[in-house]
């Protein structure tokens with residue numbers, strides 16, 4: 724996000740990142756000179772039109788791809804180093820659960836395999852207790868169901884629990900709730916907030932939903948396409964913890980309006996934004 728967004732030292736820092744796919748006439752400039760700074764413990768959402776490079780940006784931060792130019796740093800390390808040190812968690816659009824394990828074991832199994840050796844000894848309450856974590860995410864009654872016996876929302880919340888249980892330093896989420904119906908999505912957002920408010924993991928969250936971005940985030944980064952770039956940043960200075968009764972307040976709508984204005988400009992760069 725913009726370098727002006729905060730005076731705190733960034734935990735995730737993307738500086739002047741460029742990424743082009745292909746070459747010649749078929750080249751696609753997925754990212755052009757993108758800056759993103761996320762302080763430790765902040766929840767930052769990235770929103771923008773289809774094809775503006777949101778997923779590409781996440782992949783650079785995840786260390787899954789390298790930028791052509793610029794730099795990505797996670798707590799002073801390269802993204803690849805951070806990935807190797809298992810500092811980064813990723814929740815994709817479609818949850819990749821192990822079908823032969825029940826909900827609880829899906830959370831436990833990767834915890835056993837993936838927990839980094841240099842982890843702090845004193846694990847934090849919720850993250851150290853898969854049952855409590857799953858219960859907070861509304862899955863207390865389905866701990867022993869297999870993924871195929873779960874709704875899409877339950878599967879995605881299981882994936883969230885697994886990601887939080889691994890205690891990543893940075894948690895990246897790529898439209899985790901996009902396949903859910905509106906009501907299920909809203910309750911999943913509030914359950915995510917409930918857990919995040921306790922664990923305060925540093926999060927970069929990609930979404931297409933303005934309301935979702937505003938409800939969850941400390942900062943919303945609006946991107947524009949062709950080439951993919953940052954069109955603007957909106958700080959969400961709403962009180963935390965955030966609750967369901969904030970969903971329909973004037974303050975919430977005012978922030979949504981600011982994000983919408985930037986998005987409209989991202990679609991139509993000739994339109995002025997106040």
Ligand SMILES: Nc1ncnc2c1ncn2[C@@H]1O[C@H](COP(=O)(O)OP(=O)(O)OP(=O)(O)O)[C@@H](O)[C@H]1O
Nearest residue numbers: 744745751753772773774775776777778779780951
């Ligand atoms: N592996 C790839 N090879 C070629 N082009 C790619 C590749 N990955 C992404 N692109 C292109 O780069 C641009 C940015 O893609 P990206 O998936 O990052 O956008 P996005 O904002 O996440 O889109 P959406 O909201 O539709 O998921 C698009 O034009 C896309 O077609």
